[in-house]
Each structure stands twice: as C-alpha cells, then as structure tokens.
Amino acid sequence: MAVCIAVIAKENYPLYIRSVPTQGELKFHYTVHTSLDVVEEKISGVGKALADQRELYLGLLYPTEDYKVYGYVTNSKVKFVIVVDSSNASLRDNEIRSMFRKLHNSFTDVMCNPFYNPGDPIQSKAFDSIVSAMMVQAC
Amino acid sequence: MESLTLSDVEQKYYSELFLSCDVDNTKKVASNGKVLDLFRAAQLSNEVVLQITELCGATRLGHFGRSQFYIALKLIALAQSGMPLRVETLNSVRDLPLPRFVMGKNEQEPRHAVMFADAENQGHYFPRPPLRVQAKKVSAHEMIQPCVPTADPQPDTTSPVVSPHQSPPTSPHAWRKHKRQASGGNVDRQPSVPGVVWPSFREAQPGPVTGDGMWSAHSPPPVQETWVSFTDTPPSSTLPMHPPSAQPESTTVRTGMSAMITNEIQRQTSGYDDPWKITDEQRQYYINQFKTIQPDLTGLIPGSAAKEFFTKSKLPILELSHIWELSDFDKDGALTLDEFCAAFHLVVARKNGYDLPEKLPESLMPKLIDLDDSAGVPEPATEVSFSASPVEVTPNKSPSMPSLNQNWPELNQNNEDTAIVHPVPIRMTPSKIHMQEMELKRTGSDHTHPTSPLMANPPELSDETKLAASIKFPGTSVGDGYSSSDSFTSDQEPISSAVNRQRSHSGTSPEGLKVVAPPPPPPRPHASHSRSSSLDMNRNFAAVPAAGSQQPGVVAFPPAVPPRPLPTQTSVPHGHRSVEGDGLPAHTSTSPHQMPEQPNFADFSQFQAFAVDQPEDDEENPSDSGQAERCPEAAGTMRTTKNDVQAEERNATTVNSAKVSTPLAPPPKPVRRRLKSEDELRPDVEDLPQKSNVIATVLATQPSIPRSIGKDKKAIQASIRRNKETNTVLARLNSELQQQLKDLLEERISLEVQLEQLRPFSHL
Numbered sequence: 027m028a029v030c031i032a033v034i035a036k037e038n039y040p041l042y043i044r045s046v047p048t049q050g051e052l053k054f055h056y057t058v059h060t061s062l063d064v065v066e067e068k069i070s071g072v073g074k075a076l077a078d079q080r081e082l083y084l085g086l087l088y089p090t091e092d093y094k095v096y097g098y099v100t101n102s103k104v105k106f107v108i109v110v111d112s113s114n115a116s117l118r119d120n121e122i123r124s125m126f127r128k129l130h131n132s133f134t135d136v137m138c139n140p141f142y143n144p145g146d147p148i149q150s151k152a153f154d155s156i157v158s159a160m161m162v163q164a165c
Numbered sequence: 166m167e168s169l170t171l172s173d174v175e176q177k178y179y180s181e182l183f184l185s186c187d188v189d190n191t192k193k194v195a196s197n198g199k200v201l202d203l204f205r206a207a208q209l210s211n212e213v214v215l216q217i218t219e220l221c222g223a224t225r226l227g228h229f230g231r232s233q234f235y236i237a238l239k240l241i242a243l244a245q246s247g248m249p250l251r252v253e254t255l256n257s258v259r260d261l262p263l264p265r266f267v268m269g270k271n272e273q274e275p276r277h278a279v280m281f282a283d284a285e286n287q288g289h290y291f292p293r294p295p296l297r298v299q300a301k302k303v304s305a306h307e308m309i310q311p312c313v314p315t316a317d318p319q320p321d322t323t324s325p326v327v328s329p330h331q332s333p334p335t336s337p338h339a340w341r342k343h344k345r346q347a348s349g350g351n352v353d354r355q356p357s358v359p360g361v362v363w364p365s366f367r368e369a370q371p372g373p374v375t376g377d378g379m380w381s382a383h384s385p386p387p388v389q390e391t392w393v394s395f396t397d398t399p400p401s402s403t404l405p406m407h408p409p410s411a412q413p414e415s416t417t418v419r420t421g422m423s424a425m426i427t428n429e430i431q432r433q434t435s436g437y438d439d440p441w442k443i444t445d446e447q448r449q450y451y452i453n454q455f456k457t458i459q460p461d462l463t464g465l466i467p468g469s470a471a472k473e474f475f476t477k478s479k480l481p482i483l484e485l486s487h488i489w490e491l492s493d494f495d496k497d498g499a500l501t502l503d504e505f506c507a508a509f510h511l512v513v514a515r516k517n518g519y520d521l522p523e524k525l526p527e528s529l530m531p532k533l534i535d536l537d538d539s540a541g542v543p544e545p546a547t548e549v550s551f552s553a554s555p556v557e558v559t560p561n562k563s564p565s566m567p568s569l570n571q572n573w574p575e576l577n578q579n580n581e582d583t584a585i586v587h588p589v590p591i592r593m594t595p596s597k598i599h600m601q602e603m604e605l606k607r608t609g610s611d612h613t614h615p616t617s618p619l620m621a622n623p624p625e626l627s628d629e630t631k632l633a634a635s636i637k638f639p640g641t642s643v644g645d646g647y648s649s650s651d652s653f654t655s656d657q658e659p660i661s662s663a664v665n666r667q668r669s670h671s672g673t674s675p676e677g678l679k680v681v682a683p684p685p686p687p688p689r690p691h692a693s694h695s696r697s698s699s700l701d702m703n704r705n706f707a708a709v710p711a712a713g714s715q716q717p718g719v720v721a722f723p724p725a726v727p728p729r730p731l732p733t734q735t736s737v738p739h740g741h742r743s744v745e746g747d748g749l750p751a752h753t754s755t756s757p758h759q760m761p762e763q764p765n766f767a768d769f770s771q772f773q774a775f776a777v778d779q780p781e782d783d784e785e786n787p788s789d790s791g792q793a794e795r796c797p798e799a800a801g802t803m804r805t806t807k808n809d810v811q812a813e814e815r816n817a818t819t820v821n822s823a824k825v826s827t828p829l830a831p832p833p834k835p836v837r838r839r840l841k842s843e844d845e846l847r848p849d850v851e852d853l854p855q856k857s858n859v860i861a862t863v864l865a866t867q868p869s870i871p872r873s874i875g876k877d878k879k880a881i882q883a884s885i886r887r888n889k890e891t892n893t894v895l896a897r898l899n900s901e902l903q904q905q906l907k908d909l910l911e912e913r914i915s916l917e918v919q920l921e922q923l924r925p926f927s928h929l
Contacts, residue, residue: 138498140468141475141486149483151523152490 028125029093030054030109031157033133035145036102038062042148044157045109058107061087061095065105068097082130083123098126104133108160125160132156175242179235207241217241441526443510451506465499471508478512484521488512491525503530 030045032054045054064087084097089112098106106129108122136142136150182203205214217240443451452462458474459466466474468489475485492508493500500508507529515521 135490135496138468138493138496139486139489140472140498141482141489149486150490151487 027110028108028160029111030058030107031129031160032058032107032109033129033148034058034062034065034105034107036104038105041104041146042153042157044154044161046161054109057090057093057095057109061097061107062105064088064095065097065099065107069099069103083126085119096122096126098130100130100133106130106133128156128160175239179238182238183231183234207245209241209244213244217244441510441514441522442528443506447510447513448506451509452502454509455502455505462502465497465501466505468498468500471500471505475508475512478516480512480515484515485512487521488515491521492529494525494530 028046029049030043030051032040032044033042035041040055040058043055043058045051065084068084068087082098082100084099087095087097087107089095091112093112094110096108096110098108100106106126108125108129110122132150132153133148136148136153137144139150142148142150185203201214201218205211207214209217217237220236220240454474455462455466458470471489472485475488476482478485480488488508488511492504492511494504494507495501507525510529511521
C-alpha cells in the first residue's frame with residue numbers, strides 16, 4: 027500500500043497528490059519533487075519512440091531509509107509517482123505495476139471527462155476513490 | 166382563476182395532499198369526500214370551508230382540480246392563520262404557514278407540519294427572491310393548466326407576486342432532505358425568472374423549474390415521494406439555475422426541464438417510485454434534446470458537445486464533471502442516449518437541489534440501449550450497482566445442480582440407514598417381512614426404500630434380476646424372511662462400496678422390496694479390511710434380532726475364505742437343494758454372478774442345484790462382469806459361506822435340530838437371496854418356493870415330529886417353533902453373510918481401484 031500517490035503533469039507541476047497523513051505531508055511532497063529528477067533522467071535515457079508498458083513503468087526510482095519511490099510515465103508525459111513504505115512487506119514489482127495500471131486507467135477516465143480541462147487539478151471523486159483504495163489503509 | 170404561487174414547501178405539501186385526496190388518480194378531486202374531510206380536519210368552521218371551496222373555484226367546477234385544491238389549501242392556511250379569506254391575499258401573503266390538518270388524513274401532513282416547523286427553525290435555506298414568485302406563478306399556472314386550460318394566458322400577469330414564502334426547502338416529502346438542508350444548498354436561486362422566459366416556457370409547458378426550494382440540495386436517496394414532489398411541483402420548475410446570471414440559454418435548458426417537470430406533475434401518480442427514475446415524459450424530453458445534438462438516437466454525443474450542452478445548466482464545472490463521471494458509463498468520452506438521459510436527469514436533479522449520488526443509481530444506468538456497446542461494459546469505477554444481476558444468475562444455478570447430484574447419493578445412504586432401521590423389527594415375523602416386502606415392492610422406488618439393502622444387492626447383480634426379484638417377492642412368506650436376509654447381504658454390498666451403491670441405485674427401484682433383515686451397518690468406506698468389515702458385521706449382527714450366537718462363527722467366514730463347510734454337509738443340503746429346485750441355485754448362482762465366474766463358482770457346481778443355476782448365472786454374469794474382481798474373493802467367501810449355510814441348512818433339515826441347523830440354514834437362504842438380487846424375478850420366485858420347500862424339507866426331515874394325530878399339534882407346534890427358530894437363525898446368518906459379502910465387495914473394489922491405478926503405469 028502506498029503512503030503517497032502523486033500525479034505530475036507534463037510541466038512538472040502536480041495535478042494530484044495525496045498522502046497518508048501520518049507523517050508530514052510536506053515530506054512526501056518533497057520526496058515526490060525530488061523524484062522528478064530521477065524520472066526525467068529515466069525518460070531522457072529512454073530514446074525509443076515507442077513506449078511500451080515496460081517503459082511506462084519506470085520502476086524503483088530510488089529507495090531511502092524509510093520508503094521506496096516508484097515512477098511511471100504516460101505517453102503524454104504525465105508522471106505517476108508512488109511512495110511506498112519500506113517497512114511494508116515489500117510489495118512485489120507486479121503489485122506496483124498493477125497499482126500504476128489502475129492509476130493510469132483512472133487518470134484516463136478523468137481525461138475522458140469533457141468537463142475536465144487537462145492541466146486542472148484532478149478533482150474527480152472516482153479518481154479519489156481509486157487512490158484511496160491504494161493508500162495505506164491503516165492510518 | 167388566479168394563479169397561485171406557492172413556496173416550494175407548500176408546493177410539495179399541497180401536492181401530497183392532493184395526491185392523497187386524489188385517490189382515483191383523476192387529477193381531479195371530487196368536491197366531496199376526502200377533500201371536505203380534509204378541510205374539516207383543518208379545524209375550520211364549516212362556513213369557512215364553504216367559503217374556501219367557493220373561493221377556490223371548486224364550486225364552479227364542481228370538483229377540486231389541482232389548482233383549486235391548492236388554492237383551497239392556501240386559503241385554509243390563511244384561515245388558520247387568522248387572515249381574511251381573499252383570493253388576493255393568496256399570493257400576497259408570505260410566510261404563510263402550511264395548513265394544518267388535524268386529522269392527518271394525509272400521513273404526510275403531520276410530517277409536513279413537523280418538517281415545516283423544522284424548516285422554520287432552520288430558517289430559509291434558500292432565500293427566495295420575489296421573482297421566483299413569478300416563476301412559481303408560472304408553475305402554479307402549470308398546475309392549473311390541467312384543470313383549467315383556459316387559465317393559461319395568465320402566466321405573466323400573475324405575478325403579482327407574491328413571493329412565496331418560505332423558501333425552504335422543506336418539502337413536505339423531504340423530511341430527509343430536511344435533515345440535509347443545512348448541508349445542501351449549493352444551488353442558488355436564480356434571482357429572476359425572467360418573465361420573458363415565461364412565454365417560452367409556456368409553449369413548452371414548462372415552468373422554469375424551481376428546484377431550488379424544493380430540495381435543498383440533498384442528495385438523499387430521494388424518496389420516491391420526494392421525487393414525486395419534485396416532479397409534481399412544477400413550481401419547482403423555477404429551478405433557479407445555479408449561476409446567478411440568468412441566461413437565456415440556460416433558461417431554455419431549464420425550460421426543457423421544467424417542461425418535463427410539469428409533465429411529471431400531470432402524470433404523477435406514482436409517487437412512490439425510485440426517485441431517480443426517469444419518467445416517460447422526462448425521457449421523451451431528454452430524447453428530444455438528444456436529437457438536437459445528435460440526430461441519430463443510436464449515436465454518441467461527443468464529449469465536447471455534451472460539455473457545451475450541460476454547461477448551459479449553469480452547474481459548477483466540478484459538479485458537471487461529477488455528473489459526467491457518473492453518467493459516462495463506458496468511459497468513452499461520449500454519451501449514448503441512455504448516458505445522456507442519465508446525465509440530463511442528474512443535472513435536473515442537481516438543479517432541483519438533489520445532491521448528486523456517489524454512484525449512478527440503478528434506474529439511471531444505461532441499460533436500455535446498446536448494452537453491448539456501452540452500458541454493457543461494467544465500469545466499476547463509479548457505478549457500483551451495475552451488473553449485479555447477470556452475475557447472480559449463474560451462480561444460483563450452479564449450486565442447484567450439485568445439490569441435485571448430491572441428493573442422489575444421499576438417498577442411498579439414507580436408504581441404507583433406513584434399511585438398517587427397518588429390518589430389525591421386521592424380521593420377527595415372516596408375514597410382516599412379507600408385508601413389508603410387498604410394500605417395498607409396490608413402492609418400488611429407488612433408494613428411498615428402506616429395503617435398499619435389497620436394492621443395493623440387485624443392482625450389483627443385474628438389473629434384470631432385480632425385476633425378477635421384485636416379481637418374485639410377492640410370493641412366499643417364508644421367502645420373505647429369507648429375502649430379507651438376502652437383502653441384507655445385498656445391503657452390505659452396496660453399502661460397503663460406492664460402486665455397489667451405484668449399482669444399487671440402478672437396480673434398487675424395482676427391487677427394493679426386501680425388507681430384510683438387519684440393515685447392514687452404515688456403509689463403511691474402509692478399503693476393506695475384511696477384519697474391520699467383520700467387526701462391522703459383528704455390529705450388524707448385534708443389531709440383528711436373531712440370537713446370533715453363531716454370528717462369530719459366521720463372522721469368521723468372510724474375511725478369509727470361509728472354511729468350506731463339510732462337504733458332506735454341503736452335499737446333503739445340496740441334495741435338498743436339488744429338491745428345492747431352482748430357487749437356491751438361483752441364489753447361489755447369483756452370488757457367483759456378483760463375482761463373476763469365480764473359481765468359487767466351481768464350488769457351487771458341486772451341487773447339482775448350483776449347477777442348475779449356471780444358466781442363470783450365465784445370464785447374470787454379463788451384468789455382473791464388472792464386479793468380477795471384487796466378487797471373486799467375496800464370492801468365494803460368500804459362496805463358501807453359502808455352501809456352509811446350505812450345508813448347514815441341509816444338515817439342519819437332516820438333523821432335525823433347528824438350532825443346529827440354523828446357522829447353516831440361513832446361509833443358504835442368503836445365497837438364494839443373492840441370486841434373487843441378481844435375478845430379481847427368477848430368484849425371488851424360485852427362492853420363495855424353494856424356501857418353502859426348504860422349510861417343508863425341514864419339517865419333513867424332522868423325524869422327531871410325530872405324525873400321529875394326537876401328537877400332531879404338538880409336533881406341528883414344535884416344528885413350527887423349530888422352523889421359526891431356524892428362520893431366525895437363517896435370517897441372521899443371511900444377514901451376516903451378506904455383510905461379509907459386502908465387505909468382500911468393498912475389498913474387491915479397492916483392489917480394482919488399485920489395479921486401475923497400477924494399470925496406467927503398466928501401459929507406460
């Protein structure tokens with residue numbers, strides 16, 4: 027279960043960020059922000075024109091003492107960042123991938139909404155519910 | 166008629182009352198009856214009531230139309246508040262309390278009253294701009310319309326306005342809403358319902374939907390009543406759109422909605438439906454709107470077009486976004502007709518103050534059109550209740566199937582159990598046994614018969630035999646007793662093994678008649694330990710009423726090849742057998758059949774009687790072929806036991822001591838019985854006569870029976886006693902042997918299974 031989930035727009039500003047409120051959310055925000063550098067690195071490193079699932083999923087961006095940060099980028103350069111607690115029985119890679127897949131699907135649904143302007147903060151309740159489901163339950 | 170402006174609350178209240186009075190749904194309430202009662206319940210003097218009636222125009226019309234009714238209610242409120250009854254005052258009075266009816270004809274009335282009080286307490290949730298009155302007027306006008314079409318022309322003029330009163334949303338129905346009043350209110354009222362709009366509304370028959378007052382925005386799972394009132398109150402049609410700015414576009418949209426709403430009012434009969442249900446009128450309106458955007462009803466409205474359309478509703482983008490999420494079922498960014506209707510409906514509801522649901526209500530789910538394309542795809546994201554139904558169906562079916570299957574085997578067990586129960590008492594008297602057997606035969610049902618043991622037996626033997634056995638049964642009383650014992654053995658067989666059981670199922674029906682002897686002990690699945698089976702047998706025998714002192718001896722037989730009975734004995738009985746005829750051989754033959762063609766069979770061949778059975782055996786063999794493996798051992802043992810029994814039997818006959826012979830005697834009978842099971846028909850028939858023969862021989866061979874007349878009675882009685890004893894002993898032995906047979910069959914089955922398991926390897 028994630029402790030923090032963030033959706034970063036192409037211009038690297040957050041469209042959506044939600045954390046488990048146990049720890050200072052600011053810390054998570056900072057972590058996500060710093061992880062963007064790693065994401066950029068990985069994106070630029072990948073020179074392929076085609077972006078397959080694997081490339082969308084960036085994997086572990088970097089681990090810290092408390093948590094691990096995973097990244098995922100969409101074709102439109104929208105980035106998803108998931109921060110996972112290290113102490114948490116380490117989630118397998120597949121689980122992280124599935125979490126990103128769900129995020130991506132929800133994000134797509136939000137995009138489909140004509141009333142949503144790309145670039146606006148995501149305020150979809152459906153998206154919220156999906157994210158909440160993925161967050162750490164025990165708060 | 167003057168148009169009447171009502172506050173939302175009043176609107177709702179009145180509509181409820183109207184509904185309550187309008188029992189025949191004619192939209193017109195007879196001037197008498199309930200209406201008058203209602204009015205009287207207002208605790209007004211009769212003259213006041215009459216005055217009101219007159220004022221509202223009911224006297225003119227002769228009945229209370231909706232508008233008249235509403236006017237009357239308003240007048241009652243006026244009267245109750247002590248104001249003079251004037252038509253003019255109707256609209257001018259603000260904050261008029263709702264008319265109170267003591268009798269509470271309408272259930273809702275008290276609630277309304279309560280709600281009203283609450284509403285008051287809570288204050289005006291939505292301040293009602295005076296202009297709304299105008300809108301209300303329109304709505305009132307709408308209301309009137311059904312009754313008095315001619316009244317139409319007033320719309321604008323009415324405005325004198327009145328502002329309605331209490332704004333608040335406590336719609337009578339909305340007690341729920343009531344609670345949420347505080348929460349709700351996103352919807353602002355549109356300050357002005359432009360009179361200009363009115364005419365356009367009129368055409369459409371709409372009034373702007375006023376939603377605001379109605380429901381102060383709660384998204385309560387709108388109770389149907391609330392919904393009803395929603396639709397019902399056109400006044401609400403002055404849905405003030407959220408955005409304060411009144412824009413013609415939005416009004417047109419509203420117009421449409423209000424039109425629908427007014428339509429709803431007219432139709433409103435059901436108030437007790439799903440609040441989110443789209444009425445036909447509404448749907449028709451939605452469809453018309455859909456056509457304006459997308460002429461093809463099966464087509465899709467692209468998201469942008471839908472966005473523009475719904476933006477006209479002046480709902481906040483966030484809410485529109487939410488509505489979109491709810492309604493775009495397939496998440497394709499476009500709206501099908503169903504989705505569009507759902508979205509539109511949600512917009513209307515929202516405008517009227519309903520809170521948007523978290524999940525799409527079922528009634529709004531796009532099930533109607535093209536389920537394959539759009540709605541068919543259950544989108545779990547937002548809609549939750551979707552697709553519950555299709556999934557549920559199948560699982561329901563499946564459980565039933567296995568249950569059916571399960572019943573079957575259970576029956577067998579049940580039968581066996583019951584069989585176990587039955588035989589015990591039965592055995593005592595041959596006649597009883599016979600009767601029971603008869604019954605069994607008649608009932609002839611499959612497993613359900615207690616005599617399942619018999620049934621079990623036959624199946625193994627052969628279906629043919631079953632019939633024969635059943636037929637034969639009705640025969641002899643003596644035979645019955647034996648048959649019971651046979652059935653007992655047969656029981657053991659099926660009980661012991663699943664295979665047997667299956668056979669019994671097949672065969673049992675016709676046969677099951679042998680009531681038999683102690684029902685074999687509950688099937689023991691052990692893969693056969695002969696010893697264990699013998700223990701079981703012990704138990705069985707214990708159950709056997711017969712004084713089975715010899716049981717242990719019999720028990721010893723089955724496990725291993727039972728010691729061959731004295732050949733002499735066998736020969737002797739054999740001789741008798743031959744005398745007895747086919748029956749015994751038939752039995753013996755059946756046993757060998759069960760275990761097809763075993764060398765043991767040869768044992769029997771020693772006996773002429775058995776030899777005779779061979780043809781029968783041949784017949785039976787095919788049916789029993791399957792059992793070959795198992796049978797051999799069992800057959801061998803059984804046969805030997807049978808032989809022993811027969812030998813014993815013969816010995817008994819020769820010896821004249823029933824007791825001595827009893828151990829022996831019974832076995833032959835079981836053998837016979839087995840034959841019966843195989844050839845139900847023949848063996849049974851044969852057995853019975855044979856048994857009788859046996860008995861006869863027993864009797865005959867008992868030299869001790871003096872034939873002298875004087876002693877005849879005693880002799881006969883003695884012989885009878887001996888015979889009975891013999892019978893019991895034989896029966897017991899029979900049961901024991903059958904049990905042993907079953908055990909052996911179990912073993913056989915287990916061996917067969919092992920063999921099969923080994924076989925594939927051998928093939929490899």
